[in-house]
Amino acid sequence: MTNAVMTAIDDIAIQRAKAGDINALEGVYRAYEGTVYSLARRICRSPEDAEDALQETFLEVCRSIGRFRGDGPGSLTAWMKRIAASKALMKIRRDKYRDTDELFEESAPASNPGDTGLRMDLETVMQRLSDTSRAVVWLHDVEGYTHEDIAELMGKSVSFSKSQLSRAHARLRKWLGEEAAC
Amino acid sequence: MLMHCTMEELLAIRDGQGSQAAQRHLDECDECCDELELLHQRVAALKALPTVRPPRDRWSVVRDEVLAERARTRRRFGAWLTAAAAASVVLAIGLGGVVMPAAQGPDPLAELVSEAQRLEDALRVMRPETRVISGRTAGAVAALEDRLELLDVRFEEARIRRLPRTRLVVLWKERIDLMDALVNVHARPVTLIGF
Numbered sequence: 001m002t003n004a005v006m007t008a009i010d011d012i013a014i015q016r017a018k019a020g021d022i023n024a025l026e027g028v029y030r031a032y033e034g035t036v037y038s039l040a041r042r043i044c045r046s047p048e049d050a051e052d053a054l055q056e057t058f059l060e061v062c063r064s065i066g067r068f069r070g071d072g073p074g075s076l077t078a079w080m081k082r083i084a085a086s087k088a089l090m091k092i093r094r095d096k097y098r099d100t101d102e103l104f105e106e107s108a109p110a111s112n113p114g115d116t117g118l119r120m121d122l123e124t125v126m127q128r129l130s131d132t133s134r135a136v137v138w139l140h141d142v143e144g145y146t147h148e149d150i151a152e153l154m155g156k157s158v159s160f161s162k163s164q165l166s167r168a169h170a171r172l173r174k175w176l177g178e179e180a181a182c
Numbered sequence: 183m184l185m186h187c188t189m190e191e192l193l194a195i196r197d198g199q200g201s202q203a204a205q206r207h208l209d210e211c212d213e214c215c216d217e218l219e220l221l222h223q224r225v226a227a228l229k230a231l232p233t234v235r236p237p238r239d240r241w242s243v244v245r246d247e248v249l250a251e252r253a254r255t256r257r258r259f260g261a262w263l264t265a266a267a268a269a270s271v272v273l274a275i276g277l278g279g280v281v282m283p284a285a286q287g288p289d290p291l292a293e294l295v296s297e298a299q300r301l302e303d304a305l306r307v308m309r310p311e312t313r314v315i316s317g318r319t320a321g322a323v324a325a326l327e328d329r330l331e332l333l334d335v336r337f338e339e340a341r342i343r344r345l346p347r348t349r350l351v352v353l354w355k356e357r358i359d360l361m362d363a364l365v366n367v368h369a370r371p372v373t374l375i376g377f
Contacts, residue, residue, distance in 0.1 A: 020252075022245060029241050037236040047237060055240045062248045122227050141225045166190040172224060173189070173217075 014076060018066050025062050028076075033058075035077065036084045042138045043088035045131060049095065053087040060087070082153075085139060089153055092131040125175040133168035136161055187214045192221055254327065265337040265357060266295065291347055294354035301361035308368045319367060326364045333357055 009031040016024035033054065040053035060083050070079055126134055132154070139145040139153070140161070147161040154161070187195070191204040195218065200208075208214050333356055340350055 022248070025248070026241055026245065029244065033241075034233045034235050038234045041234045042231075051236055051238065051240060054236055055243055058240070058244045059247055062244060063251070122224070123231065126228075137228070142228050162190070162193075166188070166193055169193065169221065169224070170189040173220065176224070 009076070018068060020066065025065070028061065028065070029058050032077070032080055036080060039081055039084045039138070039143065040088040040091075042126070042142070043085070043131070043135045044091050045095075045127070049091045050088070053084060053091050056087045056090075057084045081143065085135075085143070085145075085153060089135060092135065121176060122172075125172055128175065129168050129171060133164050133171075136164040137168045137172075140165055186211065187217065192218050196221060265298070265334065265354070267341055291351055291354065294351060294358060298354060298358050298361060301358065301365055304365050305361065305368065308365070319370065322367050323364065326360055326367065330357070330360050330364075333360065 009028060013024050013027050017028050036057050037050060037054045040050040040057070041047065044050040044053060057080065061080060064083075068076065068079055070076055126137070129137065135154075136150055139150050140147065145153075147158045147165075150156075150161040151158045187204050187207060191200060192214070194200040195204060195208060208218065333353065336353055337357075339345075340353060
């Protein structure tokens with residue numbers, strides 16, 4: 001799905017966008033909005049925050065794409081995801097959810113109507129993690145960022161990133177085990 | 183017998199960084215092998231989560247902001263050209279000896295234009311359009327830019343009416359004060375709240 005969408009953007013469109021062509025920039029937005037929003041949605045706690053991160057990411061993209069020196073859609077994706085990750089992390093910093101991390105982690109799982117099957121269980125338990133832990137799991141295990149990358153993005157140490165990941169997996173394992181036993 | 187692998191050890195093994203002792207234990211322990219397999223399954227399930235589409239279209243907001251920023255940049259550049267044109271007329275006349283002050287030494291108007299140019303360059307290097315700023319700072323920037331726009335109208339008037347050098351000096355001093363304030367606002371460090 002994502003790859004199919006990305007092929008819609010070719011090198012010529014990227015060059016036009018880099019030159020500031022507003023229609024080409026819209027083309028970039030249309031091609032990548034799902035990718036960027038998905039990443040932001042997995043990191044941010046609320047859809048509203050993810051939407052704000054999406055908007056801020058594309059504002060940054062429109063301002064900076066002229067300086068983007070990558071080669072082709074693949075590197076454009078990586079560049080854009082890095083901006084999106086940074087914006088989403090800034091969002092969770094600003095919203096100061098950190099203060100309620102433990103509350104979220106120890107509370108009962110949110111019961112959303114229609115949350116059935118492993119996929120929804122996984123999404124539900126991911127939401128129970130603290131914002132920081134969830135972001136580390138997503139960036140490391142799904143997006144393929146190294147602990148060094150994450151430490152840099154978060155302004156923390158590598159060992160912080162590692163311990164967040166291990167703590168998060170221990171909790172996911174426990175909660176998913178409980179879900180399976182029910 | 184070694185205790186079961188911790189989650190940290192399992193993650194290290196998965197990433198090819200496990201200790202020899204943990205790896206040896208894993209080779210002999212079915213329970214830890216199962217845990218590692220669960221870890222792989224969990225990550226595979228996370229990777230399989232579908233792409234989520236944003237509930238609302240944000241492009242129009244992004245486009246409007248981008249176009250507004252471009253207009254602001256054009257206005258500022260255009261204003262600089264207007265002000266510079268007004269000064270250049272007077273400086274050219276001055277160099278011809280028509281309005282040049284009697285006192286020798288550096289020309290105050292030329293110095294003011296030069297100082298304004300330095301501030302314009304400083305602002306350009308900062309690339310304010312690419313910076314993340316707080317709502318309060320954005321308000322201060324907008325107020326300063328509004329005052330610069332009003333000043334530019336007066337520069338245009340000065341150019342058309344060929345106002346005397348003394349009036350231009352006042353206008354340039356005002357422009358420098360505003361530009362200086364704008365540079366200072368953008369030079370403030372962004373404060374981030376830590377995790």
